[in-house]
Amino acid sequence: MEPVSRRALLIGGGSGVALATAAALNWDTASRLWWRVPGVDKQRKEGEVDQPGVRWIAASEANLRFADRPADYVIDRVVIHVTESDFRTAVKVFRDPLHEAAAHYLVRAEDGRTVQMVRELDVAYHAGNRGYNERSIGIEHEGFVDRPGNFTEEMYRSSARLTARICERYGIPVDRGHIVGHNEVPGADHTDPGPHWDWKRYMAYVRQARAGSGKA
Numbered sequence: 001m002e003p004v005s006r007r008a009l010l011i012g013g014g015s016g017v018a019l020a021t022a023a024a025l026n027w028d029t030a031s032r033l034w035w036r037v038p039g040v041d042k043q044r045k046e047g048e049v050d051q052p053g054v055r056w057i058a059a060s061e062a063n064l065r066f067a068d069r070p071a072d073y074v075i076d077r078v079v080i081h082v083t084e085s086d087f088r089t090a091v092k093v094f095r096d097p098l099h100e101a102a103a104h105y106l107v108r109a110e111d112g113r114t115v116q117m118v119r120e121l122d123v124a125y126h127a128g129n130r131g132y133n134e135r136s137i138g139i140e141h142e143g144f145v146d147r148p149g150n151f152t153e154e155m156y157r158s159s160a161r162l163t164a165r166i167c168e169r170y171g172i173p174v175d176r177g178h179i180v181g182h183n184e185v186p187g188a189d190h191t192d193p194g195p196h197w198d199w200k201r202y203m204a205y206v207r208q209a210r211a212g213s214g215k216a
């Protein structure tokens with residue numbers, strides 16, 4: 001079986017959950033053994049995304065670690081970031097092997113368009129904390145922490161839909177204990193998303209999107 005099949009099962013959710021779990025368990029046993037064979041790389045489809053409607057632009061593999069989440073690490077956090085750069089620069093640095101950081105997703109301010117740069121199964125270096133990197137999905141938002149005008153309605157809406165689907169995929173509760181700012185990661189020396197990020201509005205949109213898909 002190909003990894004793609006298993007991911008499709010996991011992402012499917014809904015009524016197929018019990019069936020998918022049973023299938024995933026069997027498959028996991030085989031996949032773990034296969035994964036341990038030195039020099040064997042996990043098969044990944046170029047351009048494949050975890051979130052419908054987003055575009056794939058690969059980050060440099062130096063800015064992430066290949067993994068098999070959620071089988072090897074439980075995903076129970078979403079970490080919210082602000083890039084401190086424009087969108088193009090953020091894409092560029094995440095593709096730079098010397099940057100030592102990248103996030104799974106990057107949301108554009110102007111229209112909320114989103115690119116995925118790291119697969120959710122992989123560990124992206126975004127939180128500055130190994131344990132948090134392993135347990136989280138990182139979402140970067142184009143903008144600067146000291147410019148309130150950066151954070152547009154389109155960006156909040158689009159990012160909230162993404163976070164809602166991530167919470168749905170991994171069974172993450174929609175609350176501020178599980179959807180956190182980079183500044184709230186233990187040991188983090190970053191201040192993003194900063195004082196102008198409207199958490200109240202964002203969480204309301206996430207809850208709305210989580211409650212009724214397509215509503216937000």
Ligand SMILES: [Zn+2]
Nearest residue numbers: 081182190192
């Ligand atoms: Zn950050």
